Amino acid sequence: MMLNTHQIQHDLALLGGGAHALAIQILGNAEDAADAVHDALEKVLRAPGAYRPEQGPFKPWFLRVVRNRCIDLLRQRRPVDNRSDEIADAAADPAREAEIADRDRVLQLALASLDSDQRQIIVLRDYMDLTYAEIAAVLDTAPGTVMSRLHRARVNLGKAYREYDD
Amino acid sequence: MMTKELNDDGHVGDLLSGYIDNELTQQEQQRVRLHCDSCPDCSRQMTELREMRVRIGAATLSNRDHDFWREDMDDMTVKATRGIGWLLLLGGAIIGAGVGVYEILSSPSSLSLLEKLVVGGVYGGLLLIFISVLRQRLVERKSDRYKDVEI
Numbered sequence: 029m030m031l032n033t034h035q036i037q038h039d040l041a042l043l044g045g046g047a048h049a050l051a052i053q054i055l056g057n058a059e060d061a062a063d064a065v066h067d068a069l070e071k072v073l074r075a076p077g078a079y080r081p082e083q084g085p086f087k088p089w090f091l092r093v094v095r096n097r098c099i100d101l102l103r104q105r106r107p108v109d110n111r112s113d114e115i116a117d118a119a120a121d122p123a124r125e126a127e128i129a130d131r132d133r134v135l136q137l138a139l140a141s142l143d144s145d146q147r148q149i150i151v152l153r154d155y156m157d158l159t160y161a162e163i164a165a166v167l168d169t170a171p172g173t174v175m176s177r178l179h180r181a182r183v184n185l186g187k188a189y190r191e192y193d194d
Numbered sequence: 195m196m197t198k199e200l201n202d203d204g205h206v207g208d209l210l211s212g213y214i215d216n217e218l219t220q221q222e223q224q225r226v227r228l229h230c231d232s233c234p235d236c237s238r239q240m241t242e243l244r245e246m247r248v249r250i251g252a253a254t255l256s257n258r259d260h261d262f263w264r265e266d267m268d269d270m271t272v273k274a275t276r277g278i279g280w281l282l283l284l285g286g287a288i289i290g291a292g293v294g295v296y297e298i299l300s301s302p303s304s305l306s307l308l309e310k311l312v313v314g315g316v317y318g319g320l321l322l323i324f325i326s327v328l329r330q331r332l333v334e335r336k337s338d339r340y341k342d343v344e345i
Contacts, residue, residue, distance in 0.1 A: 044263025
């Protein structure tokens with residue numbers, strides 16, 4: 029069974045925001061992340077048959093496409109062009125700061141203090157509500173390691189959140 | 195599913211995350227529940243983990259909603275359709291011009307000089323306009339710093 033294009037577009041539109049949040053955690057800024065999601069959408073729409081339901085649910089499959097595209101973009105960047113600090117720096121931008129509610133700002137600062145892997149696993153579980161098996165599929169890792177990695181990330185996030193919240 | 199005893203520090207550790215995510219076996223859930231009933235540290239940590247999870251779930255981590263992505267995909271479809279349309283139009287115009295030129299050259303006596311001038315003028319004009327637009331677009335493409343900016 030194959031999904032029709034209309035159904036795929038509907039599902040992709042709903043997944044776009046979460047995929048963008050994931051891409052931000054990998055690439056460090058919203059614009060590059062939007063480009064990565066756009067590229068992934070284009071790739072999927074050009075060849076919708078690439079997804080086969082027997083491979084598992086659509087959501088983790090698409091997020092893996094997005095993540096792979098982000099990794100490609102990271103590789104294309106110059107070695108010195110490390111913009112991961114922009115997540116935290118964004119809070120220093122007055123225009124951006126005004127847009128973000130204070131609670132979200134603290135949370136984003138705390139998230140930015142974690143490493144990319146920890147940010148990704150938290151977004152996949154707590155923001156996108158993926159199961160551990162689905163997270164393992166997206167991150168291409170052993171399902172047995174997800175719980176411990178997620179727990180470590182959550183503990184670190186909690187510490188960072190309390191620090192920034194004080 | 196794996197089963198796990200207490201950590202070296204006497205706490206349930208990452209099983210707390212498995213518990214709040216409903217990813218444990220019944221046995222593991224029972225063990226975590228019993229442990230938390232008698233361990234204020236783990237009980238407090240579980241509450242904190244739950245609160246943080248709710249906080250992240252309610253946060254805005256992306257400033258682009260599903261309408262943005264729907265429009266983005268619509269734009270892709272429009273661009274692809276437009277590309278095919280231009281290709282067909284261009285192909286048709288080239289074939290039409292070729293047939294017209296061939297007709298004029300192969301049967302010179304069937305058309306008067308005036309008719310030849312009119313037909314030649316129309317085709318020549320179209321050709322010049324096309325070359326002019328094409329040249330302008332190519333120049334703009336090379337020099338436009340903002341060509342990748344999406345409005």
